[in-house]
């Protein structure tokens with residue numbers, strides 16, 4: 182039930198296309214939870230993320246893992262000598278020389294063989310288990326809001342660690358479990374070649390324990406910032422005329438303030454980059470007014486900021 186509420190909040194605030202995927206690595210001796218099934222055939226970890234975001238709840242023991250690299254990285258099996266040494270990366274022409282392969286392998290996070298016995302995946306809303314991490318397949322804009330939400334709660338910058346190799350296993354599962362820090366991955370050869378992740382989509386993984394606090398911050402951002410940004414609040418209507426090589430634009434605008442609507446809050450004046458506006462007493466009440474209209478650069482910030490929709494810009498003269 183808790184997972185369903187978390188998933189609903191994420192869907193509502195971010196308008197996700199895909200369900201976030203709950204991922205748990207099963208510890209030795211741990212029971213397989215009810216409601217998960219083994220896939221009929223071998224499947225890669227990245228493919229199981231795809232299947233889960235499409236609604237499947239699965240347990241994947243080592244014998245059903247199709248990618249020996251991923252299964253080894255997640256501590257389900259002992260990796261073959263050729264994978265461990267980096268030779269296979271050269272054979273598949275994924276890296277130029279053995280030193281490079283060794284360095285890449287040494288710098289990624291892994292679990293020791295036998296640490297875990299299976300992977301569990303399910304769409305978050307259906308997960309009847311406590312995941313270790315939650316993996317999103319999402320657009321960069323949606324990843325940005327999750328990143329903002331993490332900073333909103335802590336003030337800290339988010340630092341991502343990725344290589345373009347071993348995406349869903351190393352960068353999104355093992356690393357996030359070990360560091361307990363959000364991570365982004367752009368996918369890897371295997372994840373892009375063997376699943377339906379769209380070219381415009383990226384992955385982001387969050388430690389499950391941090392999800393409730395992150396969602397609380399996301400709800401705050403969704404009250405104002407997310408819808409404002411999605412409405413392109415500051416987008417001038419004719420942005421193509423902003424830059425013209427070798428000449429200043431002669432476009433001018435007339436700033437029209439509807440004093441009947443204006444409540445004098447001063448947001449427009451506070452945000453105006455050209456000090457075009459101020460608030461002052463007009464007909465016995467505090468209202469916005471124009472004090473340097475000729476300096477207006479038509480950035481539309483005041484139009485976007487005004488909570489009363491009291492400001493309009495009207496083209497005064499066009500040179501196109």
Ligand code: SF4
Nearest residue numbers: 453477478480481483
């Ligand atoms: S459009 Fe920009 S420069 Fe012009 S008054 Fe509004 S905030 Fe100021």
Ligand code: SF4
Nearest residue numbers: 443444446447449487
């Ligand atoms: S932001 Fe709008 S309501 Fe507030 S002072 Fe400016 S014009 Fe008036």
